[in-house]
Amino acid sequence: MKIPGGMLLTGIELDRSSAMPLYRQLYLQVRKQILSGRLPGGTRLPSTRTLCKELGLSRITLLNAFDQLTAEGFLASRTGAGTFVGEDWEGRAAVASAPRKPPRLSSLSQAVHSLRSEHFSGVSYNAWAPDCPTSFLPSHPAYDAFPMPAWKRLMNRHLRKPSKDQLGYGELKGLQRLREAIVEYVFDARGIECSVDQVVITSGAQQAFNLLGMLLLNPGDGVWMEDPGHIAARIAFQALGCRLVPLRIDEQGLDVQQGLRECPDACLAFTTPSRQHPLGTTMSHVRRQELIDWAGRSQSWIVEDDCDSEFRYVGRTLPALYSLDAGERVIYVGTFSKVLYPSLRLGYVILPEALVEPFCAIRAVMDRSPSTLHQATTADFMQDGHFLGHIRRMRNLYQARQSALLEALQRELAGFLSVTPAEAGLHMIGWLPEGCDDDALARGLAEQRIFTYALRDYCIRHYLPPGLLLGFAAIPEGQAARRVEELAQALRALGWRL
Ligand SMILES: Cc1ncc(COP(=O)(O)O)c(C=O)c1O
Structure with a gap:
């Protein structure tokens, strides 16, 4: 059960079902309020009797918390005048509410x-949804064909x-x-x-x-x-x-x-x-x-x-x-x-x-x-002896996956993408119509949950026509046609006439 604090200590909430002792909860919350500037230096606190009543605490619990806060300089008591927030905490509010500056970083960082x-102005790693099956990202091998039983x-x-x-x-x-x-x-x-x-x-x-x-x-x-x-x-x-x-x-x-x-x-x-x-x-x-x-x-x-x-x-x-x-x-x-x-x-x-x-x-x-x-x-x-066998199997698999994807791309998107098969590696390049902004296209496709990288991201000087990297190794043959259909749909949704 939580009991709200009193007038001055608004925001203090004690949880009586918690394993943390009440004096410790009170100590931490008052300290937090002082550190954040909500209780400024010099503020006079209500009398212990009032606080005990408002917070529903015994006097010994309250004094335990206040003794620790006093020992650490957060509170100070003046004979006959009561308990105050330490003067050292004056001006804390201004510091706490000042807009946060970006952290100071090294020039390397x-x-x-x-x-x-x-x-990565096109599609960044962050934009890629890992659960999304409609991904043509390069550099991903066939996770579905990894020989996990032998590895395990x-x-x-x-x-x-x-x-x-x-x-x-x-x-x-x-x-x-x-x-x-x-x-x-x-x-x-x-x-x-x-x-x-x-x-x-x-x-x-x-x-x-x-x-x-x-x-x-x-x-x-x-x-x-x-x-x-x-x-x-x-x-x-x-x-x-x-x-x-x-x-x-x-x-x-x-x-x-x-x-x-x-x-x-x-x-x-x-x-x-x-x-x-x-x-x-x-x-x-x-x-x-x-x-x-x-x-x-x-x-x-x-x-x-x-x-x-x-x-x-x-x-x-x-x-x-x-x-x-x-x-x-x-x-x-x-x-x-x-x-x-x-x-x-x-x-x-x-x-x-x-x-x-x-x-x-x-x-x-x-x-x-x-x-x-x-x-x-x-x-x-x-x-x-697993390694060489795995390479041989994956080479055959990737060749078949590339053929399936290439065939689907040529069937569905021949007028839009010009793709030649890759002689090696895990991706092909799909060359785009002249004048097409490959970065913007990759970003637009990512919004439709279709992920590729723009060739432009890899370039320093821009002398090449626009293109997209189309990874094939992670796309099972049976899924190639559907993935390309989804790509075509997304392109149409972006306003391209195919
Ligand atoms: C050209 C190139 N070199 C190297 C790597 C491998 O990097 P790492 O071994 O750090 O995963 C990649 C991964 O995608 C790559 O594309």
């Missing part, structure tokens, strides 16, 4: 905040016998067994020869990009970025105060000659050679060699982001840039986000030997290492 809102069995093996290995801090470089499995995998799949010591596990590729930025870049340093390119990596470098040099993508990949013209002494180049993100181009042999030659000559670094080379449907996957570079200028970054699932937050960096120790020093102050349980489960998944 301000940069990240404004860059993120600038780049492997994880349970560790959970059944909890030990320091699973529950304690992990090795700074990451679990040795997982690093061994990665060394074997990248040799086989990507032609990379490296030692276990050169591999460091990170919390996803994104942490690797941030750590590499901190390791290698200073404010003002030039950084070659693919344009369009991976937004989150770009923000990581830009927030450090680097000077981005946007380089066009043509049918051979990143335009190295443009980089040489505009900023030959850049410190770092960021690239996605096996499947250019987001356009899907594969970097040609010639470009690869040009890039490696430049890095060797200028002693610059190349960060090779290889996030989904496992999923190639046409042609052969070319060996990683890392495997072509004898000069130790390439840093390879891989991830399990697409090949397994993104919330696993496991990625890895393969570093030239000279960078291993400095990288680990930064790694140590960030977050030590990712969950050892998940690292151990991933190592088992790879070493017990």
